[in-house]
Amino acid sequence: MREASRTLLMMPDTLRTRAILALADLVDANHTLLLEANARDLVKMTPVNPLYDRLQLTDSRLDAIVSDLRHVAALPCPLGEVMEERTLPNGIELRRVRVPYGVIGVIYEARPNVTFDVFSLCLRSGNACILKGGKDASESNEAAIGLIHRALRECGINPDVAVLLPSTHEATEALLNAVGYVDLCIPRGGRRLIDFVRDTARVPVIETGAGVVHAYFDRLADLETGIRVVDNAKTRRVSVCNALDTLLVHSSRLADLPALCKTLGDKGVEIHADARAYEALSGHYPDRLLVRAAEADPEREWMDMKMGLYTVDDIDIAVEHISRYGSGHSETIISEDPVAQSIFTCRVDAACVYVNLPTSFTDGGQFGLGAEIGISTQKLGPRGPMGLREITTYRYILTGHGQVRK
């Protein structure tokens, strides 16, 4: 694997691109094979299981996979960029050059499209990948890796640059302990998977995804902006990591809460409010959707048409709340006050900090990265949406003619 990953360093970028395009053609021509394999997975799951929909492949989903593969093939190559170039006083030429990580392990759950997604992003950035998919999708993933290996062979690339692990617990343990063989491990999935990986891994890990996301409606917030931002952040898609979980409202603006939350009520968002906010909304928000916040609510990532609502007496308390309960993913302030904006963007320590915008924009595509392998919520390594550039590292190359150090 390590040896195979090194062959990626020496090949022209056009060859890696060609393999991804070949894979797109293979997927396009093999709907039946993929759908039959997927059907063998689906019969093992009841359709009422919420994972069923994620697991299911359809003709249109396969078309989307083909289109995504072609898109990744069309992105600019992230490798070889000279990030820094200097001549040291002793005449040594120092360059800092962008290179792949080498071998990236990705652990994910029941979505078979992730197999194609991760493979193409890793190959495009010169990385070999070890794929560990969910047990529920094992037949689909076997079919996918079969096509991936065919595409690689067609292009004369060592198929060992993409390995699918058996979907066993032992395979996961081995991957997480492969010090010296795996340069980076990225878990893609729910909080439990991520916690397990972080707690178990001896190889470097990038935590992704889990987002406890806040919006702070400031003393000097514009109400119309607030309505748009809160609605879009909360209701655009409730099951994604950038969705709003908690609204913090400045106590001087409690009277605006009915207007601020009207759209949420119309759409059926259940609000878990603290005492002051509850009182301000009572009679102005659907009764069945208004409940008192429980003790554990501030730390919840709802993933549902539900939202926490807390009153704060000043921006410092808002920042403190976010620091305590936020997961470093995405946070936004609604305010027309430049001082408050600046305090917020300076002190709120998240990957993405917004001013007068919904957190829904935290996304590789929206950021112009062209694609996304995940959203990092840790500070070591890339932060926020990770595109091709974010799954590369650098190397110092120093050239001289026998200078020595005193």
Added chain:
Amino acid sequence: MREASRTLLMMPDTLRTRAILALADLVDANHTLLLEANARDLVKMTPVNPLYDRLQLTDSRLDAIVSDLRHVAALPCPLGEVMEERTLPNGIELRRVRVPYGVIGVIYEARPNVTFDVFSLCLRSGNACILKGGKDASESNEAAIGLIHRALRECGINPDVAVLLPSTHEATEALLNAVGYVDLCIPRGGRRLIDFVRDTARVPVIETGAGVVHAYFDRLADLETGIRVVDNAKTRRVSVCNALDTLLVHSSRLADLPALCKTLGDKGVEIHADARAYEALSGHYPDRLLVRAAEADPEREWMDMKMGLYTVDDIDIAVEHISRYGSGHSETIISEDPVAQSIFTCRVDAACVYVNLPTSFTDGGQFGLGAEIGISTQKLGPRGPMGLREITTYRYILTGHGQVRK
């Protein structure tokens, strides 16, 4: 601590600088206090212990600490740099801004000067630090943190931005498990410490230091360059991580070995050679310094006047050897052949790859970083020598006026 670390974000850089200068003055004025504390540590250790010298403070070492502190205070501030600035098609202004990690934990061994070093680099880059020094240096470190807290208080900075942990195993465990409180942990010390930290930590870690370093003397190497490079890499300082451990020689150049290694023999370097190299050197190298390589030698970081020596039949085998036994620290090729140079710099995956230069240059000062908190040997996060910039991360700040995502 988290709260204290946030105060660092809001203060002007001049205040952080002033605190470091105040500390320099305090160290300058308190030699007696520091030397007495150090003496209490030293009595607990026998002078023949190799750690004794590392532990010992002297007037001239304190002067060096003062000078290092003033140097760190004079470096440019790494924070606030706008690394990227774009307007997205929907009018959103996206900026990527350099910010501190937050809270950095550093675990180190018996050198009391590291306490001042780590504190000043962390403070200068806006990071709070948790210091876990070695038990042997506990009195010295207590005295040091006392002066650090005095300097911080004099400047009106919350002294909690620098915390010294008790030198117990429990404190280390707590630090390594402080998910959500510690953003980054850097072990500084020997291989055992680093392995322990990597295997135990649930917080993100940067592995530092350990270097199994190679020089490859190519078919088309210039002999004079090779003599200079090998001598400097091996004998400049044998106890540092960038020191040469293994020389790989192209089989067509075995006849040059006596000349290549002459200086090493004069200086007393013991060579552990494979069969072919042993034969080539026999009779041309001091007998008592020439031994046959043992099986475990290729993976040894010697830290001594000793060196492995292996014969390779081509550059691919050299690259393979380095991939297998190297630690990703520093590697060098001696060759006049541009093709060999390019294969080596492309395929050898180390933080620092050299052409016709000794690996002794792997050092923050030599790289022009101004200072160094360690040398990273992993690929996630900063790689190679880490200065102030390398202990910062970034944050996306997006500003709009109520745009929403479709």
